[in-house]
Each structure stands twice: as structure tokens, then as C-alpha cells.
Amino acid sequence: MSLDEIKVVSTINRNTRETFEAFMSKASHWWPLDTHSVSPYLGEPAPDTVVIERYEGGKIFEISASGEHRVWGTILDYQEGKRIAFSWHPGLPENEATTVSVEFEAVDDGKTVVTLIHSGWEARGENAAETRENYVTGWNDIIQTRFTGFTNSL
Numbered sequence: 001m002s003l004d005e006i007k008v009v010s011t012i013n014r015n016t017r018e019t020f021e022a023f024m025s026k027a028s029h030w031w032p033l034d035t036h037s038v039s040p041y042l043g044e045p046a047p048d049t050v051v052i053e054r055y056e057g058g059k060i061f062e063i064s065a066s067g068e069h070r071v072w073g074t075i076l077d078y079q080e081g082k083r084i085a086f087s088w089h090p091g092l093p094e095n096e097a098t099t100v101s102v103e104f105e106a107v108d109d110g111k112t113v114v115t116l117i118h119s120g121w122e123a124r125g126e127n128a129a130e131t132r133e134n135y136v137t138g139w140n141d142i143i144q145t146r147f148t149g150f151t152n153s154l
Contacts, residue, residue: 002122006116006117006136006139007115007116008115008140008144009113009114009115009116010114010143010147011107011113012152013151014111014112014152015106015110015111015112016082016112018112018154019104020112022147022151022154023104024052027050029150030150032141033047033048033050036090036138037050038062038064039065047062047064048063049062050062052075053075054078054080055075056076058074058075059071059072059073059074059075060072060073060074060075070091071090072089072091073087074094074097076099082103083103083104084101084102085100085101086100087099088118095123096124096125098118098120098121098124099118099119101116102114102116102117114143114148118135
């Protein structure tokens with residue numbers, strides 16, 4: 001069974017350079033670490049930091065209160081200022097990874113259109129449909145509300 005990708009599009013009132021930088025370097029400020037990170041699921045405090053490495057093969061990870069790096073995914077494609085794609089498996093084995101890509105497109109009025117696409121749900125096996133449904137609301141909140149609100153307020 002093939003499940004449709006999730007697509008979330010948001011317009012940011014910042015130029016592409018500023019928008020990309022906010023996504024890459026300031027994720028700890030806009031990502032809901034208290035509810036969407038690995039540490040709380042392990043009974044630990046929410047982490048303060050999430051890191052997105054800027055190269056293919058790099059990692060996306062949280063740093064737990066005890067200093068442990070908990071991997072969320074691996075960078076599959078990195079184009080500075082334009083695009084990042086990564087495997088996505090926070091708290092799960094790598095063989096259950098889905099794929100997320102985020103593109104940053106300049107528009108004429110100095111704004112940036114951010115397009116997130118999340119696909120590859122089949123990797124989640126029998127839980128794929130339910131997991132996908134949770135991510136529909138999750139990505140909308142994270143990109144359209146949290147990331148957009150944070151970046152527009154810079």
C-alpha cells in the first residue's frame with residue numbers, strides 16, 4: 001500500500017538567506033522540543049538543543065540533558081540556502097526512516113516560500129497510515145505556525 005506524501009507550504013516574510021539560516025541554525029528556538037523529541041519519551045527532561053549538520057551524510061540530532069546525542073536523521077541532500085533533504089527516524093531504528101525534504105524559494109517581494117515534503121511512509125510498516133496521519137497535523141503546526149511565526153518575528 002502506497003501512502004501519499006505530506007506537503008506543507010508556508011510563506012515567510014524574510015529573504016531566502018535569513019529563512020534558511022533560521023531553519024538550519026535556530027531549530028532549538030522553533031522546534032517543540034518538549035513534545036517532539038526523543039528524550040521525553042525516554043522519561044528524561046526535554047533537550048535544549050537540536051543540531052542540523054550542514055553536509056550530506058551529516059546528522060540531525062538532539063543533545064539530551066546528560067549530553068547524549070540522539071539521532072533523528074541523516075542529511076541526504078544539502079544545497080546551501082536552497083534545499084535540505086534527510087532521512088527521518090527520531091527514536092526509531094534507521095530501517096524505519098522516512099524522507100523529508102525542505103525547499104526555500106525566493107519570491108519577488110523579498111519573501112521566501114518554504115515547501116516541506118514528507119514521504120516514504122511504507123518504511124513504517126503496519127503503523128504507516130496512523131503515523132502519517134499524526135504527521136499531517138504535526139508538520140502543519142511546526143512549519144506554518146512555529147517556524148513561520150519565529151522567523152517572521154526575527
